[in-house]
Amino acid sequence: MGPRLRTAPRKQPTQARATATVEVILQATARLLGKDGYDHLSTNKVAAAAGVSVGSLYQYFPSKEALVAALAERHRERVMGLVLERIAAHVDSPPEVAIREIVRGIIEAHGRDRALHRVLSEQIPRIGKLKTLIEDIEVHAAGAVRAWLERRPHGVRVKDPAVAAFIVSHAVEAAVHAGVLGDAAIDPAVLEDEVVDLVLRYLVK
Amino acid sequence: MGPRLRTAPRKQPTQARATATVEVILQATARLLGKDGYDHLSTNKVAAAAGVSVGSLYQYFPSKEALVAALAERHRERVMGLVLERIAAHVDSPPEVAIREIVRGIIEAHGRDRALHRVLSEQIPRIGKLKTLIEDIEVHAAGAVRAWLERRPHGVRVKDPAVAAFIVSHAVEAAVHAGVLGDAAIDPAVLEDEVVDLVLRYLVK
DNA sequence: ATCGAATGTGAGCGTACGCTCGCATCCACG
DNA sequence: CGTGGATGCGAGCGTACGCTCACATTCGAT
Numbered sequence: 001m002g003p004r005l006r007t008a009p010r011k012q013p014t015q016a017r018a019t020a021t022v023e024v025i026l027q028a029t030a031r032l033l034g035k036d037g038y039d040h041l042s043t044n045k046v047a048a049a050a051g052v053s054v055g056s057l058y059q060y061f062p063s064k065e066a067l068v069a070a071l072a073e074r075h076r077e078r079v080m081g082l083v084l085e086r087i088a089a090h091v092d093s094p095p096e097v098a099i100r101e102i103v104r105g106i107i108e109a110h111g112r113d114r115a116l117h118r119v120l121s122e123q124i125p126r127i128g129k130l131k132t133l134i135e136d137i138e139v140h141a142a143g144a145v146r147a148w149l150e151r152r153p154h155g156v157r158v159k160d161p162a163v164a165a166f167i168v169s170h171a172v173e174a175a176v177h178a179g180v181l182g183d184a185a186i187d188p189a190v191l192e193d194e195v196v197d198l199v200l201r202y203l204v205k
Numbered sequence: 206m207g208p209r210l211r212t213a214p215r216k217q218p219t220q221a222r223a224t225a226t227v228e229v230i231l232q233a234t235a236r237l238l239g240k241d242g243y244d245h246l247s248t249n250k251v252a253a254a255a256g257v258s259v260g261s262l263y264q265y266f267p268s269k270e271a272l273v274a275a276l277a278e279r280h281r282e283r284v285m286g287l288v289l290e291r292i293a294a295h296v297d298s299p300p301e302v303a304i305r306e307i308v309r310g311i312i313e314a315h316g317r318d319r320a321l322h323r324v325l326s327e328q329i330p331r332i333g334k335l336k337t338l339i340e341d342i343e344v345h346a347a348g349a350v351r352a353w354l355e356r357r358p359h360g361v362r363v364k365d366p367a368v369a370a371f372i373v374s375h376a377v378e379a380a381v382h383a384g385v386l387g388d389a390a391i392d393p394a395v396l397e398d399e400v401v402d403l404v405l406r407y408l409v410k
Numbered sequence: 411a412t413c414g415a416a417t418g419t420g421a422g423c424g425t426a427c428g429c430t431c432g433c434a435t436c437c438a439c440g
Numbered sequence: 441c442g443t444g445g446a447t448g449c450g451a452g453c454g455t456a457c458g459c460t461c462a463c464a465t466t467c468g469a470t
Binding site: 037038039122123127131135138160163164166167170171172173174175177178179182183184186190191194195197198201202205 | 372389
C-alpha cells in the first residue's frame with residue numbers, strides 16, 4: 001500500500017462506522033468539558049476518553065476549537081429550532097398567550113441538556129469563531145421578537161420595536177438562564193410566571 | 206549568600222518597586238488578554254510583555270489563573286463599589302428616582318473601562334476561583350435589590366422579594382451589558398429609559 | 411474473493427508551557 | 441557604608457500538548 005496524502009484535514013464521515021466515531025468523540029468532549037473545563041481539555045485526552053486514537057480525531061476535527069464548535073453548533077440548532085418554532089406557532093395568538101408560550105419554550109429549551117448547555121455557555125465565550133455563533137443567536141432572537149412586535153400593534157405600547165426587542169430578548173434570556181441553570185435554581189413555574197409578568201408589563205399593559 | 210527558601214509562592218509587595226512590578230504585570234495581562242484571549246495567554250508571554258522576568262511574576266502570582274483573578278477582583282471592587290454606593294444613596298428616594306439612579310449607576314459602571322470589562326466578561330473561564338467571584342457579584346447584587354424591596358412596601362407590588370430581586374438583577378445586568386458593550390451598542394440615554402421602564406413596570410406600577 | 415477507498419491506530423517529533431532555583435541587584439536602616 | 445532582607449533575573453528542567461505519518465483494519469462494490 002502506498003503512502004496517503006492528507007492535505008484536507010477535515011473530512012465528512014460517510015460510512016456508519018465513521019459517524020459513530022464522530023458521535024463518541026463529541027460525547028467525550030462534552031463529558032470532559034463539563035468535568036475539567038475548556039482549558040484542561042486536550043485532543044489527546046478526548047481521544048483517550050472516547051476510546052479512539054488521536055489520529056481518528058484529527059481526521060474529523062482539525063483542532064480543539066473545532067471540536068467544541070461542532071458541539072456548540074449542534075446544540076444551538078436544537079435549541080433555536082425549538083424556540084423559533086414556538087414563536088412561529090403563536091404569531092396570531094393574543095399577547096398574553098403568545099408571551100407565555102414563548103417564555104415557556106425558552107425555559108424548556110434551557111431544561112434540555114442542562115449540563116451541556118451550562119458548560120457551553122460557561123466555556124464558549126472565549127473562543128473566536130464561536131463568538132459569532134452566539135451573536136447569531138442573539139440577533140436571530142431579537143429579530144424574531146421585533147418582527148412579532150411589528151406585526152401586532154394591538155395593545156402593544158412600544159415606541160421603538162428594535163430597542164424593545166433587544167432589551168426583552170436579553171433580559172429574558174438572562175433571567176431564564178440564571179433561573180434554570182444557576183446554582184440557586186428557581187421553580188420553573190414561578191420563573192415562568194415572573195418572566196411573563198416582566199415582559200407583559202413592559203410590552204403590553 | 207545562602208540559598209533561599211520559597212515555600213510561600215505569593216508575596217505581598219512592600220517596597221514601591223515591587224508595587225510597580227505588580228502593576229506593570231497586571232497591565233500587560235490586560236493587554237495580552239484583549240489581544241490573544243485567555244487561552245493563548247501564558248506566564249512567559251506576560252512577563253516578556255511586561256518587561257519583567259518570569260521569576261518576578263511568580264513571586265506575586267502563583268499561576269495564570271491567579272493573574273487574571275487579581276485583574277478581575279480589582280475591577281470588580283471598582284464596579285461593585287460604584288453600584289452599591291448608588292443603591293445606598295437612594296434607600297429613601299421614591300422608587301422612580303431610586304430605580305433610575307441605580308440603573309444609571311450600572312450603565313456608568315459598564316462604561317468605565319469598557320475594554321477591560323468586555324475582555325473580562327468574555328475571556329474569564331467560569332471555573333474554579335473565577336466562577337465563585339462572578340457568583341459573588343450576582344449574589345451581592347440580588348441581595349442588595351432584595352433588601353431594597355423589603356424596606357419599601359410602598360407601592361411595590363411584589364409577591365416574593367427574593368425572586369423579584371433575582372429576576373430583576375439578572376435582567377438588568379444582561380440588558381445593560383449587551384446595550385453598552387455589545388457590537389450593536391444602544392444610545393445610553395435610550396437604554397436608561399427603557400431599562401428603567403422595564404423595572405418600574407415590573408416592580409411598582 | 412478481490413481490491414481500492416475509507417477509516418482507525420499509536421508511537422513519537424517538535425514545541426511551548428509552567429515553574430524552579432541559584433544568583434545578582436537594590437533598598438532600608440543602623 | 442555595611443548588612444540583610446526584599447526584589448529581580450533568566451537559563452533550563454520536566455511535562456504535556458498539538459499534530460503527523462506510516463501502517464493496519466474494515467467496508468462496499470464488483
